[in-house]
Amino acid sequence: MKNRKKGIVIACLGYLSIFFAGLTDCFAGEDISLDLPEKKIETIMIDGITYKPFQSQKFGDFRTLCEDMENVTLLDKSEAPVRGEFYIVITLCYNDGEKDNFYFFQADEDGEWYIETKENEVYQGADFIEDYVGVYEAAAAESDTEEYRSEIINVENTKKGIELDLWLKEQGIPFDNNDLRALFAAEMLNEEENWETQEAAIKAVRRTLTWKMASYQYALKNGCEVNDEELQKKMDEELKKMKSTSVYSELEAIYKEYGISHEELREYEKERYRLLYTEEKLRNSVYEQFRHGNNQIGEKVCEYFDEYFDCFLSEVLLPSEETYIHEILEPLLDEAEEFYIEKYTG
Numbered sequence: 001m002k003n004r005k006k007g008i009v010i011a012c013l014g015y016l017s018i019f020f021a022g023l024t025d026c027f028a029g030e031d032i033s034l035d036l037p038e039k040k041i042e043t044i045m046i047d048g049i050t051y052k053p054f055q056s057q058k059f060g061d062f063r064t065l066c067e068d069m070e071n072v073t074l075l076d077k078s079e080a081p082v083r084g085e086f087y088i089v090i091t092l093c094y095n096d097g098e099k100d101n102f103y104f105f106q107a108d109e110d111g112e113w114y115i116e117t118k119e120n121e122v123y124q125g126a127d128f129i130e131d132y133v134g135v136y137e138a139a140a141a142e143s144d145t146e147e148y149r150s151e152i153i154n155v156e157n158t159k160k161g162i163e164l165d166l167w168l169k170e171q172g173i174p175f176d177n178n179d180l181r182a183l184f185a186a187e188m189l190n191e192e193e194n195w196e197t198q199e200a201a202i203k204a205v206r207r208t209l210t211w212k213m214a215s216y217q218y219a220l221k222n223g224c225e226v227n228d229e230e231l232q233k234k235m236d237e238e239l240k241k242m243k244s245t246s247v248y249s250e251l252e253a254i255y256k257e258y259g260i261s262h263e264e265l266r267e268y269e270k271e272r273y274r275l276l277y278t279e280e281k282l283r284n285s286v287y288e289q290f291r292h293g294n295n296q297i298g299e300k301v302c303e304y305f306d307e308y309f310d311c312f313l314s315e316v317l318l319p320s321e322e323t324y325i326h327e328i329l330e331p332l333l334d335e336a337e338e339f340y341i342e343k344y345t346g
Helices: 001-028 063-070 134-145 155-170 183-193 197-220 228-244 248-257 263-267 270-292 305-320 320-346
Strands: 041-046 049-052 088-094 101-107 111-114 121-124
Touching: 041 320, 134 155, 155 183, 155 263, 183 197, 183 270, 183 320, 197 270, 197 305, 197 320, 228 263, 228 270, 248 263, 263 270, 270 305, 305 320
Parallel strands: none
Antiparallel strands: 041 049, 041 088, 088 101, 101 111, 111 121
């Protein structure tokens, strides 16, 4: 009897093996597509731009986009290309508060588009993304913004800036993030013409420098510091762009009137540039969070990045730097204000 039962078990196992082998044969070579959750999509975000249903004729109720996404084909890990630095993030925001990120990228410039999921699975056949996103137009617009900021020189303001820098140099006062006298004077130069009284301009400058310096301190603590090598590289890149403009020779001529070169005064203002580039680096870091679907701070859900960044500054950054602001920054601003009134304007 025992041998008979044993034979039945072996026979059953044999049949099961044949059955599962058959299933494997059925799926072998079959394309595996992307399955999206059967949830209502309230909004989608494309690189930080939020779309509601029917807000754009192109997206409608998102049904066509979802159908296109489900028609892609899973690649074997050995065949899948690696996502590089340039990619587009599409975030599907569901009505239950959950979100899914999908990363669209090209392995080669002008090549085929792929989708990568949060599980690091890569699907091919995503060229439809160009029907929804102006990829090349966006790249061209980004390239245009890299040109130097302006090809018009305000001669009067340029001369005022040179005169201020030369006076500060003569006084032995550096642009230093731990001594705000030079930064305060430079900001006053930018702000004074925007206000009816000096008192109003000073309040504006104190407010601006509070934001700037608190942002700088926060950036240092959160991996957004601009080191010396990075600072020099960015300064060199910007100078190169400036020299390529039609007005650079005119700019240099103004500096020569004062017996100094434009490059020399840029070097004197080096720490001012570090502050500027650190702010940019922090802003870019926060933008990457937003671009990847993180559009909520506390109870506030933000549709636009500027709204998100303002909320980040007021709800996250400033509260975290309260001790620095009250114990270190405010005394530095008091000293800088007093110096400006007594030494420069006096």
